[in-house]
Amino acid sequence: MADPVQEEKLREARDWRRERASAFRREMFPYLRYVAQSGFAMLLAAIGITLLAGYAGLLSDMPQAWPADVVGVALLFFASIYTPLRSYLQPADTVFLLPAESRVLSANVLPALRSAAFFGALRALVVFIIFAPLYAKAPVTADAAPSEPAGWAALAAAIALLAAWNTYAAWQERRAVSATARLALRFARWTAVLLAAAALLTKPLLLAAGFALLAAAAVSTAALLTPRHRMPWDRLIAEEGAARRRWLSFLGWFVDIPTEEPPAASRAWIAWVADRVPRSKRFAWHFLYAKTFLRGEAFGAFWRWCTVMAVIALFARSTAVDAMVYIVGIVVGGLQLTELGRIRFAEHASVVPLSPEGRNTAASAVVRSAGLAAAALLWLIAWVPHAASSPIWWLIALALALAWTGWLLPRRLAARDEEEEL
Structure with a gap:
């Protein structure tokens, strides 16, 4: 039977994160109208139309030497390695919330991590679905593309799992005590994602999936052998501050706002x-x-x-x-x-x-x-x-x-x- 007091404390921790997320959105929302008025949406629409026209042109007239393998690996790599984790933590929280580390971890950080893994997998899957027609038609990758719907589904699932694992590996990287260890784990994670994406797009699926599994296991083992914090407060606070500055910097292109x-x-x-x-x-x-x-x-x-x-x-x-x-x-x-x-x-x-x-x-x-x-x-x-x-x-x-x-x-x-x- 669950402890009512513990459940109440977990609910308060979840409410605390929702309130901070809502406060952040309320802070940013008034500036978005200036973005809309600036014509930025029209610029994005023009870029989207240009990309769509180029996409249709490639489908209708695919050059023999078009590097579908390089383009596909680059798209999957950049779609997978992006692992934002909004904790909404602030410097003062190390004083007031540190005694509640277990509750913050279970009620705030781990749900945010699961959400980041889901959206990371979804993002990689959407990128692959958009790229799949070019992948199947390009002479460079036509032989490596699956010929049956089951093969396409298995390949898409492998790509989604790779992106979800990348989020988990990025969390282990954040927990590393040493800055040098974090850099080493990041390099290993990026290398594993790059090589796994290349293998999945250019090699037989069974062989590529085995290689991707081995690469992910090697990086995860290296992370487990690295001294780690249970909850990387300083790292999460620094990332939250950087995320806020990026938002303010972007909005500052369109309206003069106070920056941190x-x-x-x-x-x-x-x-x-x-x-x-x-x-x-x-x-x-x-x-x-x-x-x-x-x-x-x-x-x-x-x-x-x-x-x-x-x-x-x-x-x-x-x-x-x-x-x-x-x-x-x-x-x-x-x-x-x-x-x-x-x-x-x-x-x-x-x-x-x-x-x-x-x-x-x-x-x-x-x-x-x-x-x-x-x-x-x-x-x-x-x-x-x-x-x-x-x-x-x-x-x-x-x-x-x-x-x-x-x-x-x-x-x-x-x-x-x-x-x-x-």
């Missing part, structure tokens, strides 16, 4: 670039913006996005895919750069005797430099495999990208009100 202070990263491999800014009062704002950008979350999101786009372009081996990757990469990357214009430096205003004049000009200069560098590097990566074909169109794409990142975005940023409060 992001953590600083050392990034010695790139932060030295800001030290090359001339040390004079004229370029003081340039230095502050450059240093803040290179050591802040905005640059982290920007370079990770550009890296993903570059990897897809390297392995796509298709002019149409490379061109689309380049355009989407530059447009989204440019929007990420505009986040720099919302930095206020409030903590430095009383100790740095600088006039607010020139702040937006300095921010636009940093945005211009980062945007032009990314546009040129990503263009080289996307263009080199097709250097012998259609050079004019690639030059036009480069010119448009340079105009977007080197002129339009910086111009809009510099035109903001120069008399904003520090």
